[in-house]
Amino acid sequence: RDSESANLPGKSINKAKDLVKDDNLTQYSRSELAVSIGTKEMRSGAVRHAKRFMRQGLIDPTENALAQAEWMAAQLGTNISHFVQLGEKVPASFEARARHFFYKENFEDSLNSAERWCTYQPLSSIPFIFSSYIASVCLDNDKEAVQILNSALPLYRNNPTFMNNYICSLAKTGDVGTAIETFQKLNLGDLSNDETFTFMATQGLLHFRTNNAEKGRELYLKAIMGFDRINAQRSAAIATYYWALEEKLILSSYKEARIKDAKSRMERFNVFELDKSIKKL
16 A cells, blocks of 8 residues: 555646645545655655645545555554544544554454455455454464455455465464465466565475475575565564474474574564564464
8 A cells, every 4th residue: 555655746746735735625535645645755754744744634534545644654653642533433444443453563453453344345355365464473363364365265366465375374274285285276477576485485384284394494494585685574584483483383403593583583673463472482
């Protein structure tokens, strides 16, 4: 969403600002534009102007404006104190509330809102991917993640991130056979770098769960090095955590080194959603 919201050409920015000031238009109709301008200002370093446009966008926001404002607030370290009360007044603000509770580390409420978001927008893969991430990574509830993804599986069999989440959660619930069968049926020909390294880490997980730890280590290492190369540091940290977890599960001699690396990366790159899990390693 953040990449979409600030895509205003430089020549159009002044005209856009004029529209935001036009009181002949409703605040609701201007809310998404105001937040988009705010995002552009934030990226250019004009924080004070960014906050001003964000506040204007929250006067009577659309669902999209509310979600984007929550993302902005997280980037700026700003507390939208009235956010939850405001969100209750906005029709179908489930996405914004799900993201808000996620950043507040209130993962149960985040999942609750995210599942409502799935119901409201069943033709988008994003709420299902987000919900399954909360269930699996934040709450360590892979059975719930599988249920969420199963409900939309026919629609998104060709979505790489959706299917990766599905395969990981299947494996982590112990249904490794179905996870491998599903993986083997995928068409992985046209993937981004991030998707390629994500699936590489997933293959590492599958190898660990089929008693081939050596191959699992090789794949996790390649995935993490790939993430590091493209500067996807949070993804690298998460992969490092799951590698460490696999080493711990088999009581390997590598577990201490892997756990130390995982904890270091978690702290450096603020992977707050795994704070509780990393303490259990």
